[in-house]
Amino acid sequence: MSLTTYGSKSSSSMLVRRGVSLQRPLQFAIMAGDFLLILLSYVAANQIRRKFMATLAERELSVGVALLVATAFVAIAFFRGCYDNHNLANTSWQLRKASSVWLLSLAILAFSAFLLRSTAELSRITIVLFAAAGLVGLGAHRAIWRLALNSSFARRHSVKRRVVLISGEPLDFTSSRFKDLRKNGFQVVRHFVLDATLKSDDAAIERELTTIIRISRTASADEFLLAFNWNDLPLFQHLSQCLRQVPNPVRLLPDFEIADLVSRPFVPIGGSVAIEIQRAPLSVSERALKRGVDIGLASFGLLFLAPLLVMTALLVKLDSPGSIIFRQTRRGFNGGLFDIWKFRSMTVSENGSEIKQASKQDARVTRIGRILRKTSIDELPQLWNVLRGEMSLVGPRPHALAHDNYYDQMIGNYACRRHVKPGLTGWAQVNGLRGETPTIDLMKKRVEFDVWYVTNWSIWLDIRIMIRTVVTLSGQDVY
Template sequence: MSLVSSYSDWLRRGMRCFDAAVALLVAFALMRMLPGLDHTERLEYPLLIIAGSLLLPACGELIGLYQPWRGRSLYTMLGVYVLSWLTTIVLISLLLVATQSTQTFSRLWMGAASLGVLGTGALIRAALYGYLRRLRAQGHNIKRIVLIGPQSNVSRLEARLGSMPFVGYRVTHRVIGDSVKAVRDEVRSLATVSIFDRDFDEIWLSYPLAQGDRVRQLADELVRVPVSIRYFPDLSDVRLLNHRMAQVAGMYSLDLNYSPLNGPMRLVKACEDRLLGLLLLLAFLPVMLGIAALVRWKMGGPVLFKQQRHGLDGKSFKIYKFRSMALHEPGAGTQQATRGDPRITPLGAFLRRTSLDELPQLYNVLQGRMSLVGPRPHAMDHNEYYKDEIEAYMQRHRVKPGMTGWAQVNGLRGITDNVETMRKRVEYDLFYIDNWSLGLDLKILAMTLTRGFINRQP
């Protein structure tokens, strides 16, 4: 076993112990510090603390919290940690309800201990993540790799790794050549001398898909070497949105428009939407009631604007907003708001500028028809137009539309008065779909608080 593998195993065990220790220490400290907490000579508190401290790393192991951090973003790692923490809280709550023990413990202590564990664990994780990045950038904790492929592909991979020294990969060997026999002979020789003793940790192959036979031959030669073998296909000759290898009916396929938001991850995102959506609805409910009263007073009824939009898989649903325009006869198609639009009332202009008119969509989120984060839903006739103008436009509907999105927090919102503007927005939407993670969702929600509410467009 290499030093890097040994270090990774040690780190995984250490992080599991760390999570358990944080839960123990924080919960016990708050139990001692909170005034008026009757915990003396009672075993219930220590037993609950021990159960929670053991449950947290167990949930983390199931969700993938202790997978190697190398190459993962900080937001993704913290997102998985938050999900592990939420799962632990839910399981403990169910245990307390099942045993009818909810009245035994102080709610103030349970809330403080839960948030204390979350905050402490997240802060130390973020600090350790930054430390490891600096350590790798300085040449420590490095994984040594062998690159095999044509000169252009090897150079492309080296340039990519050179631009990201913090991921901790260093090229130690290269096998380059156009001659099939020469490359295979060199690979066979490398494999023979590297079976039991080697100075590399991974082998990376990079060839076009059309040269699949060569990849298979080289993989057969390398299978004797007990290290990870990765294939980075050169897909320049194939039009792809995003891709992955999958096994279907015992056969391997290359999914050409794969999104991480599939299978179990849809359940994860649904839990995220329901839990955070409910919390946000409760937090904004007084504001929403106040806005509803103002709209009724200033503009009369109805308070809500309702319109059909395309959602997941292109299916229609009814979207809700606070009404921001005076009542008018609808035209043949959807007319976008423009600067100085006489239909927009003064109150409506304020609601649109602050995005407060979008708050009723929290109900759409709780209905399961929208997500907190996702591509913004466009008017149906706009979809009819742009689906023929922008090649991958309808790929936006592979996920639920969102109240906020990657395009919106990057300034692509409001009027789309030409194809190029819409094309740029679609590029950001597809980036979100192709690179979805719980961490990316949390990042977008955080960015929405700082730059996503104020809308300078009509």
């Protein structure tokens, strides 16, 4: 067994007590800040209405409205973990949670007013101003706390969790996971590496563990971290049993394979638990939500872009002989065939068993076609495919049948892309994998992003992809 020591060896029981005593005041301070901020938002909303809209005959809102909303928000946010220490520095998560809890708190206000038959007493203008001010204020409050927690002063004075680390092999303390540990207040005060020759000797392991526990007690350790890989799971189970003699928390710091497994959803089956390795196609409610977004945005897009579509059609017709719309057979959801629509951008209309991908400076691309492909205007007719239900606004990009047949044989998980409808844009495209894929490695990377999208789908991910597509589209050069 080898031993590596980090940090000071001095006893720190006072530090442990101080750590417990400082964590709760921090949570109470943020909770109190939210409560007071909501009250101030109400006061500000009421003052704005009185100053700028005094001519309107609106009733004066009771301060009880703000107290009800503030109490509901703080209580719900507390039970959803918004004030937990490990969540305070995650700004994006905090903003999402705060927004949803704020809307739920306002819904509770509306429901309470309905039950008490006092909806007529509520000032609609003040409520709208209150809702907007509260949302902005809560978001700013979290951004300020994030800056405060990340400041050099906070890092110098933050209370550290004194950790004893046990591993089956030497570790790289410059890796991202150990940077995350230090960033979140975990201080490795002792590191024990178990000798490989001891792993099959239970008695030797227990003797070494007795030594580890004795040294850890003198270091006033707060908890134990066990860093093992998939092959060392039997050793981890034995160690976790032996560590039951100490009152400290014992946690597993997993490698990539274990971390990927435990991050997946758990499904209870009677008294057993199953891990979801691959999610099923979207549920009925998820498909309905995604379809509703597709129909609404595609309809709006076709109406809003109608002048551009007409002008593009005329330019394609005048630029070169041939049809305006190019149709090509593609595979959609579950391998079903459909004809994808595009503005014709090339002098050929290939749809056979052999199709050559367009490349940079491809002689087959027309003058207008080069502009259309660069700006992705040639893809706009696919809004019609979306309305017909053959495609979605967001999903893995469909490939020509010739390419599908080829990559199906070359890439093992290629078919997983068809677990959802193909899209006008996708997770791979907004991560730089657009246009030509001349090598198998590039296509494998695209497939990895597509499969990740299928596994992690949410409506918020779709919205994020659409926003990133609009932001980055004009700067891309696609052929």
